[in-house]
Amino acid sequence: MGRRKGGIGIALVTGVMLVGATACGGSGGGSDKAGGSDAKASGAPASSSPSPTKPAGPPMLLDTITPQTGTTVGVAMPISVVFTDPVAAKARATVEKHLKVSASQPVAGAWHWFGDRRADWRPKNYWPSGTTVKVDADMNGVSNGNGRFGVRAYTHTFKVGDDVRAAVSVTGHTMKVTRNGSPVRTLSINAGSAEYPTWNGTMAVIDKEKEVHMTSCSVGISCDKGSPNFYDLTLPWDVHLTQSGTYVHYSTGDPNPGSGSARGSHGCVHLSMSDAKWFYDQVKQGDPITITGSPRAKASADNGYAAFNLGWDQWLAGSSAGEQTTSTL
Numbered sequence: 001m002g003r004r005k006g007g008i009g010i011a012l013v014t015g016v017m018l019v020g021a022t023a024c025g026g027s028g029g030g031s032d033k034a035g036g037s038d039a040k041a042s043g044a045p046a047s048s049s050p051s052p053t054k055p056a057g058p059p060m061l062l063d064t065i066t067p068q069t070g071t072t073v074g075v076a077m078p079i080s081v082v083f084t085d086p087v088a089a090k091a092r093a094t095v096e097k098h099l100k101v102s103a104s105q106p107v108a109g110a111w112h113w114f115g116d117r118r119a120d121w122r123p124k125n126y127w128p129s130g131t132t133v134k135v136d137a138d139m140n141g142v143s144n145g146n147g148r149f150g151v152r153a154y155t156h157t158f159k160v161g162d163d164v165r166a167a168v169s170v171t172g173h174t175m176k177v178t179r180n181g182s183p184v185r186t187l188s189i190n191a192g193s194a195e196y197p198t199w200n201g202t203m204a205v206i207d208k209e210k211e212v213h214m215t216s217c218s219v220g221i222s223c224d225k226g227s228p229n230f231y232d233l234t235l236p237w238d239v240h241l242t243q244s245g246t247y248v249h250y251s252t253g254d255p256n257p258g259s260g261s262a263r264g265s266h267g268c269v270h271l272s273m274s275d276a277k278w279f280y281d282q283v284k285q286g287d288p289i290t291i292t293g294s295p296r297a298k299a300s301a302d303n304g305y306a307a308f309n310l311g312w313d314q315w316l317a318g319s320s321a322g323e324q325t326t327s328t329l
Contacts, residue, residue, distance in 0.1 A: 077286025
């Protein structure tokens with residue numbers, strides 16, 4: 001919907017690139033991809049290294065790198081790199097070796113490929129709070145295995161902030177928020193209905209907005225204005241969890257969520273107006289929101305930034321270079 005109807009548009013330089021639906025999601029879209037964005041390759045920070053003269057060939061460019069350089073993110077935030085053209089399987093180990101991750105507190109981690117254009121790096125466990133992280137993507141002369149070669153380098157530096165987490169119990173109608181290991185507040189919530197259950201699992205916050213225009217048509221629930229499941233609303237205090245349309249937010253149709261109302265959503269997590277604003281003010285990109293008790297499966301790891309929904313062995317199965325320890329900044 002281009003932030004309004006039909007899908008989510010692209011915000012370059014100042015935000016993340018989102019290619020998905022803006023609404024509480026229905027049964028579809030489980031493997032929608034989220035690139036995340038700092039900038040198109042032409043606008044991202046680059047080295048002054050010259051383009052290679054050999055080998056000659058069309059350029060291999062990076063479309064986006066997340067997190068945005070200079071930002072502060074949560075402990076569950078992966079590094080996500082999206083290429084403009086497919087990277088062949090035979091070239092991925094070499095490409096990974098040229099995507100160097102350094103940190104002020106060394107951690108073990110690995111890259112994982114989602115298809116042939118997106119590679120995410122996550123630590124084996126959450127990032128330690130306070131860590132500074134640097135990504136050096138030196139693609140000069142590197143082949144993508146399909147006749148293209150890198151012509152430049154990219155550098156991003158970001159920081160891991162306070163360890164803010166939220167644990168949502170669908171059956172208990174609660175969300176428990178902690179900061180740096182200490183309880184902060186327990187909020188009343190409603191999650192998805194039996195027909196439109198909420199995703200289980202851990203989802204790192206993609207982004208947040210003070211208002212989002214949501215439509216049932218954009219996520220394939222209903223385009224029929226006469227349907228009881230039709231909606232076309234602009235709702236406040238929206239924390240974005242999946243590309244298929246899951247948010248934590250306030251809903252005018254469920255103003256007082258909790259076990260007393262037991263009113264199911266179309267997959268989102270509903271908070272009261274005051275709680276939604278409070279939660280919006282607490283969280284940042286990369287903070288983990290873990291949902292349990294829903295009859296639905298865990299969200300796919302590439303449905304936004306749900307990297308920690310894969311066990312470590314599963315994550316390594318999608319890596320070509322394997323586990324590595326970050327260099328020390």
